[in-house]
Amino acid sequence: MxxxxxxxxxxxxxxEIVLRSAETDAEPLLRISFSEEAATLLRQxxxxxxxxxxxxxxxxxxxxxxxxxxxxxxxxxx
Numbered sequence: 001m002x003x004x005x006x007x008x009x010x011x012x013x014x015x016e017i018v019l020r021s022a023e024t025d026a027e028p029l030l031r032i033s034f035s036e037e038a039a040t041l042l043r044q045x046x047x048x049x050x051x052x053x054x055x056x057x058x059x060x061x062x063x064x065x066x067x068x069x070x071x072x073x074x075x076x077x078x
Contacts, residue, residue, distance in 0.1 A: 009051055015039065017050040030054065 006022040007029070018028035032050045034042065042049055 009054060011047055015046075017047060019054050
């Protein structure tokens with residue numbers, strides 16, 4: 001059994017951007033939604049901004065910190 005979490009960032013039909021497991025249909029781990037004003041200002045950059053926000057949150061937090069050499073959890077974002 002692998003300790004690797006395969007995650008994906010997707011934009012839903014309603015414009016919400018979510019981080020979710022690519023392997024299950026579970027609830028998203030994270031949801032990002034922009035106000036109408038922000039969405040208008042960002043236009044096509046919404047997805048890239050959300051990706052940067054998620055990347056920053058993961059790399060600057062303890063979310064996927066290695067607990068031991070044997071049980072490290074690695075995240076792969078798509």
